[in-house]
Amino acid sequence: MSESTTLKSKISNLIRQWEGPLTRELLLEPGSFGLGKVPEKQKPDATTTVVCGFCSTGCGLNLHLKDGQAVNLTPDTGYHVNLGMACPKGWEALAPLRANDRATKPYVKNSSGKLVPTNWHDAMTKMVTNFKSIQEKHGDESVAFLGTGQIVTEELAFLGALTKFGMNMLHGDGNTRQCMATAVVSYKQSFGFDAPPYTYKDFEESDTMIFVGANPCIAHPIMWERVHLNKNNPEIIVVDPRKTETAVAATQHYPIKPKSDLAFFYGIANQLVEKGCVNKDYVDKYTTGFEGYLEHIRTFTPEVVEQESGITIEEQAKLVDTIAKGKKVSFWWTMGVNQSHEGVRVAQSMINIALMTGNFGRPGTGANSITGQCNAMGSRLFSNTTNLLGGHDFANPEDREKIANILEIDVKHIPDKLGWAYDQIVEGISQGKIKGLWVIATNSAHSWINQKGFKDVIKNLDYLVVQDMYHTTETAVLADLILPAAAWAEKDGIFVNSERRLGLVKKVSKAPGEALSDFNIFRLVAEYWGCGEMFSKWTSPEAVFQMLKECSKGQPCDITGIKDYQMLDDRGGIQWPLPAGTEKFDDERRMFEDGKFFHADGKAKFLYEDPRKPLESPCREYDHWLLTGRGTSSQWHTQTRTKKSAVLRKLYPQDPYVEINASEARKMQIEASEWVWVISRRGKIKARACPCYHVRPGQLFMAMHYEETNVLTFPSFDKYSRQPSYKACAVKIKKEEYWE
Numbered sequence: 001m002s003e004s005t006t007l008k009s010k011i012s013n014l015i016r017q018w019e020g021p022l023t024r025e026l027l028l029e030p031g032s033f034g035l036g037k038v039p040e041k042q043k044p045d046a047t048t049t050v051v052c053g054f055c056s057t058g059c060g061l062n063l064h065l066k067d068g069q070a071v072n073l074t075p076d077t078g079y080h081v082n083l084g085m086a087c088p089k090g091w092e093a094l095a096p097l098r099a100n101d102r103a104t105k106p107y108v109k110n111s112s113g114k115l116v117p118t119n120w121h122d123a124m125t126k127m128v129t130n131f132k133s134i135q136e137k138h139g140d141e142s143v144a145f146l147g148t149g150q151i152v153t154e155e156l157a158f159l160g161a162l163t164k165f166g167m168n169m170l171h172g173d174g175n176t177r178q179c180m181a182t183a184v185v186s187y188k189q190s191f192g193f194d195a196p197p198y199t200y201k202d203f204e205e206s207d208t209m210i211f212v213g214a215n216p217c218i219a220h221p222i223m224w225e226r227v228h229l230n231k232n233n234p235e236i237i238v239v240d241p242r243k244t245e246t247a248v249a250a251t252q253h254y255p256i257k258p259k260s261d262l263a264f265f266y267g268i269a270n271q272l273v274e275k276g277c278v279n280k281d282y283v284d285k286y287t288t289g290f291e292g293y294l295e296h297i298r299t300f301t302p303e304v305v306e307q308e309s310g311i312t313i314e315e316q317a318k319l320v321d322t323i324a325k326g327k328k329v330s331f332w333w334t335m336g337v338n339q340s341h342e343g344v345r346v347a348q349s350m351i352n353i354a355l356m357t358g359n360f361g362r363p364g365t366g367a368n369s370i371t372g373q374c375n376a377m378g379s380r381l382f383s384n385t386t387n388l389l390g391g392h393d394f395a396n397p398e399d400r401e402k403i404a405n406i407l408e409i410d411v412k413h414i415p416d417k418l419g420w421a422y423d424q425i426v427e428g429i430s431q432g433k434i435k436g437l438w439v440i441a442t443n444s445a446h447s448w449i450n451q452k453g454f455k456d457v458i459k460n461l462d463y464l465v466v467q468d469m470y471h472t473t474e475t476a477v478l479a480d481l482i483l484p485a486a487a488w489a490e491k492d493g494i495f496v497n498s499e500r501r502l503g504l505v506k507k508v509s510k511a512p513g514e515a516l517s518d519f520n521i522f523r524l525v526a527e528y529w530g531c532g533e534m535f536s537k538w539t540s541p542e543a544v545f546q547m548l549k550e551c552s553k554g555q556p557c558d559i560t561g562i563k564d565y566q567m568l569d570d571r572g573g574i575q576w577p578l579p580a581g582t583e584k585f586d587d588e589r590r591m592f593e594d595g596k597f598f599h600a601d602g603k604a605k606f607l608y609e610d611p612r613k614p615l616e617s618p619c620r621e622y623d624h625w626l627l628t629g630r631g632t633s634s635q636w637h638t639q640t641r642t643k644k645s646a647v648l649r650k651l652y653p654q655d656p657y658v659e660i661n662a663s664e665a666r667k668m669q670i671e672a673s674e675w676v677w678v679i680s681r682r683g684k685i686k687a688r689a690c691p692c693y694h695v696r697p698g699q700l701f702m703a704m705h706y707e708e709t710n711v712l713t714f715p716s717f718d719k720y721s722r723q724p725s726y727k728a729c730a731v732k733i734k735k736e737e738y739w740e
């Protein structure tokens, strides 16, 4: 048999083995590749609980099956997260699976530049040949990948191990860089490990909740429902330049000037110190660096803070008073903080206040980063991008040895340094250092900052592979090769939610055509690449889960106490940590109750720095701030999924829109719904005007769900986390008849 025939038969065997009992006839029949294998325990017409595949809340959804296939769903009343609730996306989660632009076969670019369907053998051969020849010509590091926080943990680990250990890549990052990098770095620096401390019960137990750059009404509606279950009549405080849906429902709103958070929180801390709110006992026992911090914040007087943030001295005093009175004060932050040129220090300015006032480790307290995507937390620990599997360090020889032993690979395959971050990979492409790119479950050509720049840059690539559910995304249409992926509910694995809860995703729907789970695609790539042997233990998601457990052993995220998938199913998800030998544990647990942090001295660090101005802010010509973010609870990111639901489509504006202050709009004679130009130094786009009082004069807001938004954004990054500062750039707005 020729090599290619052997490979072909190996592949069909593998597919047969992974996808259930497929006969040769079935294999040849279109639509049979992803044939759902009903979990053994499960009756074909039963109901089974699966974690939602959109946001990081991680709601439990009961999927109702007929002949082993999901036909409908209802939120699970018994699941610890959502207690029977779901947002519109959750209710409509099955609709995107049935869209008619699903990629059902691999697509390859033909000689006239058109993407045409092909078979897996051809696709794999092309991918491997092209990437290998690029590596031969330009070095191993000239091929990179961009991953995601939206595939299961076992797949993320597979991708990270395959690319870095099997395919000799060094550079690979994920869309979690756009999203959570700031939280990761701030926690690592402050606590010694990336450990969001809270459990959702804290929403119910707090008496003072401060939401900073977070709009949970829209972005985390079911967490917001948990806030409503709070019986303490809590103060709900929102710090956000916009009067968001959350701000409207809050008891206090502080509309700070964009990107003035750092000065604002240093000032609030300074006044808390003056008011005698320092919990000296907590600070002495559990922290280091307080003296320097005290000295640092002293210059942030109420007058300076008013000048910087626009919040008056009286308003500041009110907030200080509320925090001082609170017995259980909690801070909750999301993208208004993370997506900033100095996000790490802003996050730490809240961590510092929580530590200083002893609002830590008790019910209803903490400095809590709310995560974004369904598995951003899995990606943070197990994607092999920002750390070696399980929160380990690529640069540490002992860590490399440990992981190599668990995976039974030669330690020489594990790189001894971190690869580039997302923006450095884009820069590397622009400079011709990266020539091949594999994009998995992210739509960079829409979501990356300064999109036109990105689209121009990727023309420099010799070979672009995109692995997605759909062949129509803004990124897929630019590819040389599209690999058709099965979606959420068409495969097994684990998502980790915002409160560190591992929950199960199950295969309860048949993937269309020849689409394969990302897991199986990675298996195929390994076979064709010639490193299949290295992954011979990686036979199923659950087998990988068992290895990841071993990787976590002894780490703060130790999950060796979770026996198997069944245990996760029985318990309604389990939060990390759960070390082996834990006999009894609560279903809702927070961290740091014992005041022990993960730095060598066991203490948390006060970290601080002088605020810096953003690299771009409004000027005479570009006289408005452009704020960006989530638009409605019915839209998900670049809309590849949510726009496929007829129900969801009815719940949000179809055209891009720009919120403008109503009195400004009146002065400019801009009417509701009329088309206007929004122009930045990067480009100009058209959007429908939406005059309202949610934004202040001098500010505009656009939702990220429309491709137009990132034509305008300005690429600047936090220097520690390298997260893009999506939330603020300078633009001008003009009526439609205007033309430069």
Ligand SMILES: Nc1nc2c(c(=O)[nH]1)N[C@H]1C(S)=C(S)[C@@H](COP(=O)(O)OP(=O)(O)OC[C@H]3O[C@@H](n4cnc5c(=O)[nH]c(N)nc54)[C@H](O)[C@@H]3O)O[C@H]1N2
Pocket (backbone or CB within 6 Å): 055, 056, 179, 212, 213, 214, 215, 216, 218, 219, 220, 239, 240, 241, 242, 244, 256, 257, 258, 259, 260, 261, 334, 335, 336, 337, 371, 372, 373, 627, 628, 629, 630, 631, 632, 633, 634, 635, 636, 637, 727, 728
């Ligand atoms: N419906 C829906 N839900 C989602 C998503 C979605 O696409 N759709 N995406 C998920 C993901 S991945 C993420 S990361 C989360 C994001 O969740 P959030 O971060 O809550 O949502 P955003 O709207 O991006 O940003 C929050 C707020 O930051 C404010 N902001 C802007 N600049 C500043 C500033 O300088 N300071 C302060 N304090 N605030 C500022 C904005 O006005 C905005 O209201 O949502 C998750 N949930």
Ligand SMILES: Nc1nc2c(c(=O)[nH]1)N[C@H]1C(S)=C(S)[C@@H](COP(=O)(O)OP(=O)(O)OC[C@H]3O[C@@H](n4cnc5c(=O)[nH]c(N)nc54)[C@H](O)[C@@H]3O)O[C@H]1N2
Pocket (backbone or CB within 6 Å): 148, 150, 151, 175, 176, 178, 179, 335, 339, 372, 373, 440, 441, 442, 443, 444, 446, 447, 448, 467, 468, 469, 470, 473, 485, 486, 487, 488, 518, 628, 629, 630, 636, 637, 638, 639, 640, 641, 704, 709, 710, 713, 726, 727
């Ligand atoms: N201006 C502005 N831009 C932003 C933001 C902002 O606030 N403002 N927010 C940023 C943030 S926080 C985020 S998280 C990013 C999100 O940006 P993206 O990651 O680009 O957004 P998605 O639309 O979620 O892209 C996910 C892709 O994966 C595909 N997909 C879904 N499930 C699977 C699967 O199981 N397997 C495979 N292979 N593919 C799958 C989907 O079809 C889709 O194409 O956007 C960032 N961009």
Ligand code: SF4
Pocket (backbone or CB within 6 Å): 052, 053, 054, 055, 056, 057, 058, 059, 082, 085, 086, 087, 088, 089, 090, 091, 220, 221, 222, 223
């Ligand atoms: S809140 Fe998030 S996890 Fe829950 S149903 Fe909505 S999208 Fe899914």
Ligand SMILES: [Mo]
Pocket (backbone or CB within 6 Å): 178, 179, 180, 372, 373
């Ligand atoms: Mo995100």
